[in-house]
Amino acid sequence: METTEVHIKVLRNSDALVEVAAERFVALATEAIRAYGHFHVALSGGTTPKSLYAMLATDRYAARVDWSRVHVFWGDERCVPPADPMSNYRMVRETLIDHVTLPDEHVHRIRGEDDPAAAAASYERELRNVFRTPVGPPMHGARFDLVLLGMGANGHTASLFPGLTAVSEQERWVTAAYVAEVSMWRVTCTPVVFNTAAAVVFLVVGPDKAAMLRQVLEGPHQPAVLPAQVIAPGDGSVCWLLDADAGTNLTQAGEK
Ligand code: 6PG
Numbered sequence: 001m002e003t004t005e006v007h008i009k010v011l012r013n014s015d016a017l018v019e020v021a022a023e024r025f026v027a028l029a030t031e032a033i034r035a036y037g038h039f040h041v042a043l044s045g046g047t048t049p050k051s052l053y054a055m056l057a058t059d060r061y062a063a064r065v066d067w068s069r070v071h072v073f074w075g076d077e078r079c080v081p082p083a084d085p086m087s088n089y090r091m092v093r094e095t096l097i098d099h100v101t102l103p104d105e106h107v108h109r110i111r112g113e114d115d116p117a118a119a120a121a122s123y124e125r126e127l128r129n130v131f132r133t134p135v136g137p138p139m140h141g142a143r144f145d146l147v148l149l150g151m152g153a154n155g156h157t158a159s160l161f162p163g164l165t166a167v168s169e170q171e172r173w174v175t176a177a178y179v180a181e182v183s184m185w186r187v188t189c190t191p192v193v194f195n196t197a198a199a200v201v202f203l204v205v206g207p208d209k210a211a212m213l214r215q216v217l218e219g220p221h222q223p224a225v226l227p228a229q230v231i232a233p234g235d236g237s238v239c240w241l242l243d244a245d246a247g248t249n250l251t252q253a254g255e256k
């Protein structure tokens with residue numbers, strides 16, 4: 001049986017975490033471009049990754065990635081127009097895309113302005129088209145090389161919120177759901193896609209995440225209520241990058 005390689009790194013603060021994440025991004029991009037000629041990365045929304053994207057856009061990092069071979073996707077999107085301040089697409093565009101030489105056709109956004117079910121279906125079509133996988137799950141060499149994820153204090157990741165059927169989806173790559181906790185529709189990739197990734201990197205900072213991280217990483221396996229636990233690519237790795245505040249309750253944290 002395939003087992004997921006899991007690493008947990010607790011960094012001294014969020015600046016150190018961003019450096020480690022940026023180095024990992026560059027290394028995985030370089031490796032994928034060398035192996036396949038492209039780098040397919042699914043980005044996360046929320047607040048935490050903003051400083052990573054901003055760092056990747058600096059001269060120091062941007063010059064180390066061949067952006068002409070990078071394809072950018074989103075793990076989830078809020079159902080708002082692309083110019084809305086809540087749009088995950090807008091956040092990534094402003095912090096990263098506008099500052100690097102990424103071809104427009106390599107930016108694969110989820111259409112948050114459309115009917116949610118239609119946006120989910122069209123995003124799944126787009127992913128299948130890029131990955132050339134008309135049926136079944138993504139396959140080796142035609143899957144995400146990197147998926148960046150965050151985690152909410154309630155254990156959600158991407159827009160896989162506790163109690164949603166998307167958490168246990170077995171076939172669809174992308175679904176839409178109304179999320180009562182945030183009073184809005186979301187479109188999210190499902191575990192079918194996330195769990196075929198070559199590498200997943202979670203970025204989690206702040207003391208408000210500490211208790212949930214302990215449950216997710218060290219508590220019993222109950223993904224329906226702790227959706228972050230569902231992320232386990234059988235032929236890939238998961239790396240949890242935490243700052244000291246987020247990792248404070250863990251008993252088995254790795255490098256400091
Ligand atoms: C979103 C995200 C979501 C996020 C977590 C953590 O659209 O909001 O994709 O899953 O990663 O909620 O968010 P923070 O980094 O803001 O804590």
